[in-house]
Amino acid sequence: MTHNPPVFEVLPRDLGAYRQGNAGVDYVHRFASGKPGPHVLINALTHGNEICGMVAATHLLDTGIRPLVGTLTISFANVAAYESFDPARPFESRQLVHNLNRVWSIDELEGVQDSPELRRARELRPVVAAADHILDIHSTSQDVEPFWVYPGYARNAAAALALGRPPVHLVMPRGLGSGTPLIQHGRHGQAEGQGVALVVECGQHFRQSAADVATQAALDFLAHFGLVERAVPPPAPLAQRRFELLETCMVRTADFRFVQPLVGFEVFAQGDLIATDGPQELRAPCDACTVFMPTREPIVGREAVYLTRPLD
């Protein structure tokens, strides 16, 4: 596979000034309004090289944001991976050992394995568990339009549709299939649970546009729950496009190859060949099968691509 090198419009900055928080956990900042209202968590850097979230979180902190009601918590998750950033290998700092966005099951959190990510998840667990509503800010390796990702609970869909931008939704009716993401920890992973938990994928990691989308999404999310004033005038409504996750395909062999370069949003007809993985063929399971987040570099045991179909 050939790839254009990424354009670095936004680069990591030193987060030392944000280390000392006030919630008992490094890089976690909490502001209580003293008035009744929801506890909202804005979380950045679940993946270390997804720096749009860092831009949004530092924007909130640097502008001295305070909630009008309820409580606001702002966190930087995988700072250790973030600090490993090397512009010569900009995709490596996604994680050090484990994917911090796949370890939020009780089994992993209370298991015997150890890694920087598992230690950090165990530190952040009470922070995540304390939040009524969660926005987890991410970005994509490929330069594609922004989209929401969320478990297919009505409460998540209602919030994402009300937020309205970005206007693309990847809905997971049966979870992710490759581990438990932060937004499905505890009650946020239960159909009968309470509270909204969304991922926003803001565009390509190093684009200024992704940083702008992240900041706007964070402010929109806070306004939705009444923690900050709504933007005036409100954004014009956009036509919403929703996709249902059918399958999370994993890389099984070192011979994994897409049949053509993919960046995401390519559409395949039922039976079309999408990739080969050693002796296995990956074919579209339905018409209008739309791929999300194809991997830039296949790594055995990691995700290869998400297969979806449009939702009416």
Ligand SMILES: [Zn+2]
């Ligand atoms: Zn991510």
